Amino acid sequence: MSNRIPLAIVVAGAILLIAGSYYGLAISPPEEHMGEVQRIMYVHVPTAWCAMLVLTYAFGCATTFLFTNRWSWDHRLEAAIEMAVVLCLLLSVQGAIWAKPTWGVWWDWDPRLTTVAVLLSAFVGIAALRHFVDDPMKRATWSAVATVIGYIDVPIVYFSVKWWNSLHQKQSNFSTVSRDFLIPLFTNFAGLLLVISAVLIVRARTAALRLQEEITPPPMIGETAEEFA
Amino acid sequence: MNGIVSGGWEFVWAAYLISAIIVFGYAARTFSRARGQR
Numbered sequence: 110m111s112n113r114i115p116l117a118i119v120v121a122g123a124i125l126l127i128a129g130s131y132y133g134l135a136i137s138p139p140e141e142h143m144g145e146v147q148r149i150m151y152v153h154v155p156t157a158w159c160a161m162l163v164l165t166y167a168f169g170c171a172t173t174f175l176f177t178n179r180w181s182w183d184h185r186l187e188a189a190i191e192m193a194v195v196l197c198l199l200l201s202v203q204g205a206i207w208a209k210p211t212w213g214v215w216w217d218w219d220p221r222l223t224t225v226a227v228l229l230s231a232f233v234g235i236a237a238l239r240h241f242v243d244d245p246m247k248r249a250t251w252s253a254v255a256t257v258i259g260y261i262d263v264p265i266v267y268f269s270v271k272w273w274n275s276l277h278q279k280q281s282n283f284s285t286v287s288r289d290f291l292i293p294l295f296t297n298f299a300g301l302l303l304v305i306s307a308v309l310i311v312r313a314r315t316a317a318l319r320l321q322e323e324i325t326p327p328p329m330i331g332e333t334a335e336e337f338a
Numbered sequence: 339m340n341g342i343v344s345g346g347w348e349f350v351w352a353a354y355l356i357s358a359i360i361v362f363g364y365a366a367r368t369f370s371r372a373r374g375q376r
Binding site: 126209308 | 342344346350353360371372373
């Protein structure tokens with residue numbers, strides 16, 4: 110199957126990301142208290158939203174696979190697990206870069222940061238599990254169950270800033286946020302969503318091809334000998 | 339100390355650059371792996 114459509118989606122996403130980043134860096138005004146470093150929000154928050162969406166997608170793929178045993182859901186799950194690792198890692202790096210000038214430290218055992226670190230560790234573990242288990246059925250079932258268990262941390266991450274005393278800012282109310290802040294935020298969110306959607310499609314196809322190779326029996330010795338005869 | 343962060347453009351550029359490298363690097367790797375498998 111051709112990758113032209115996913116590639117076109119990536120290009121569209123990249124254009125939106127460039128436009129959103131230009132607006133966020135050059136047009137939006139600095140925030141009253143955080144100044145210029147608040148511009149990190151235009152990449153950090155879209156990454157957080159996309160990570161939550163991908164994790165929810167992974168949870169959906171895992172539960173659907175467990176109920177239906179259809180391989181297509183396992184392929185989508187493999188793609189979603191890998192993407193969740195990439196986005197959670199990126200989220201943690203962006204958060205550390207933003208934390209240093211505002212909190213004075215790169216890292217703190219804050220409830221939001223800690224719960225995201227737990228999420229990242231869990232999905233790195235699930236990705237490793239998929240890598241090391243050779244039996245396709247065991248791999249699919251175990252990773253689906255592990256994804257369902259790992260997903261328990263997602264609502265904890267979201268509500269951590271409300272439940273505990275956190276250094277991390279609480280969720281903002283959009284009605285109180287300036288239009289100049291919302292334009293780059295949503296443009297970058299749309300761009301990132303397009304890029305990751307296309308990558309998820311291509312990655313799921315790669316997983317399907319790998320499974321096909323795994324379950325195709327190797328050529329018999331006799332057949333191979335005949336070919337050489 | 340007045341509670342207002344001044345400067346900090348180097349952190350902004352670092353965040354944008356690392357985001358671009360990770361997102362597009364992973365996308366490029368996924369597409370090239372898919373092409374290699376066909």
